[in-house]
Amino acid sequence: MLFNSLDFAIFLPIVFILYWYVFKQLKSQNLLIVLASYVFYGWWDWRFLTLIFFSTILDFTIGKLLKNEQKETRRKLYLWISIIINLGFLGFFKYFNFFIDNFKTAFSFFGQDINIGLLNILLPVGISFYTFQTLSYSIDVYKRKLEPTDDFIAFSAFVSFFPQLVAGPIERATHLLPQFYKKREFNNKLAIEGFNQIIWGLFKKIVIADGAAQYANEIFNNYDNYSSVSLIIGAIYFAFQIYGDFSGYSDIAIGVSKLFGFDLMKNFDLPYFSRDIAEFWRRWHISLNTWFRDYLYIPLGGSRGSNYKVIRNVIIIFIVSGFWHGANWTFIVWGGLNALYFIPLLLLKNNRNNMDIVAKDTLLPSLKELFQIIMTFSLVCFSWIFFRAENVEKAIEYIKKIIQLKFKIDYLGLERYSFEFLPAIFLLILIEWFSRKKEFPLKDNNIILTSFVIICIVLFGSFSNLNSFIYFQF
Secondary structure (H helix, E strand, O other): OOOOOHHHHHHHHHHHHHHHHHOOOHHHHHHHHHHHHHHHHHOOOHHHHHHHHHHHHHHHHHHHHHHHOOOHHHHHHHHHHHHHHHHHHHHHHHHHHHHHHHHHHHHHHOOOOOOOOOOOOOOOOOHHHHHHHHHHHHHHHHOOOOOOOOOHHHHHHHHHOHHHOOOOOOOOHHHHHHHHOOOOOOOHHHHHHHHHHHHHHHHHHHHHHHHHHHHHHHHHHOHHHOOHHHHHHHHHHHHHHHHHHHHHHHHHHHHHHHHOOOOOOOOOOOHHHOOOHHHHHHHOOHHHHHHHHHHHHHHHOOOOOOHHHHHHHHHHHHHHHHHHHOOOHHHHHHHHHHHHHHHHHHHOOOOOOOOOOOOOOOOOOOHHHHHHHHHHHHHHHHHHHHHHOOOHHHHHHHHHHHHOOOOOOOEOOOOOEOOOOHHHHHHHHHHHHHOOOOOOOOOOOOHHHHHHHHHHHHHHOOOOOOOOOHHHHO
8 A cells, every 4th residue: 555545545544533533542552553554564465464474473472482581592593593584584585586597697607507497476565674673673682672572462563563564664673662562642743743744755755756756767768868967867866766755755654653653763864965975874764774783784893893894894784785675786786886985984984074964053054065965965876876777787888878978958758858857856955955953844834834845746746647665666
């Protein structure tokens, strides 16, 4: 079920009314969340429900076993059972065909043809997200950072919580699970704030992301026909497509959660105003990046030890992050590029230079800050070319076409000039810049700005063709 669909527009009010006016007890509210979440998730394919139910039972059981076991060897065994089974399912559904295909290619390089057929595997929506969420529970229980729960309904609600189930934020059990133990009272101010955040998320999705997608798709799919200028603009459009799409989803998820009295972690914090790559990665997909930091990077040794180990750890974390996004070499190259961007900052100990918001006490950035923002954004856009391209070869060809430096304003196949959507991008930048000290621009319930955003959604939103969210494929 898509957030930007009529189905969800009907589904949400029904669940909201039942939640606050019919199921008033904590247990019944949690049960309703579980049932609603299974309906929400099963809307794509009911068969996927067996996977999420199995994952729920698995990690709930692992938590109970860890609670009652004191021997460290057995506790490690239980943890590894959780890790292997969860990542085994993720690996099979997401990466089986990728490994088989590359295995065949490797042998054919040496003149050996291996006849191994690929499987027709349908990737379950959001499996990467809820797998990492349940793993956080098992790992934190193992580390004794979290007391394992005896409440199966509350745990099921935590795993399947529909606002953030299929594309995050990837919540930690230490943050979200305890919220299912506490009685929730309706808070009118929080509900209005949540509604406004949903509006802002829809604006970023159906106005900015879906609008930019039309231009980005036309340019990337027909890059041979367009000039360097249009290809650069195409990369910019994709940068704002993926930002509007994913951060828009996160805003809607957080806003919907507020309607039900829940607090989800912030997943994006104005990443395109970053002054270096390290700051960008602190502000982009925060829930995933902090997950990798805490459960992979730090256990590997983090920034401690020799330069060799630091470089190794950074490369591992970015390559794994790239591979998490999909079974394609484009994502691995994208991750490797960002590792190359990041390593010099880390080695020179400049990775924590920009910890505060840009131009905190001034209206506009300094010339130095503006230059840093433009350079960082340029590096990010360059890496997005690999993320967006169908394969590495096409990404390289796209970049070669840019380097040819053919300056021409192209009239695109969608009967628009390549630059025509740039004013909408500028509008988003303008609103976010002057609202950069807020959680989100509509947080203060500014009637004028909220009305303007709603008008933009009605007039310019993409309603004719419902577009899925990019991160559903991950």
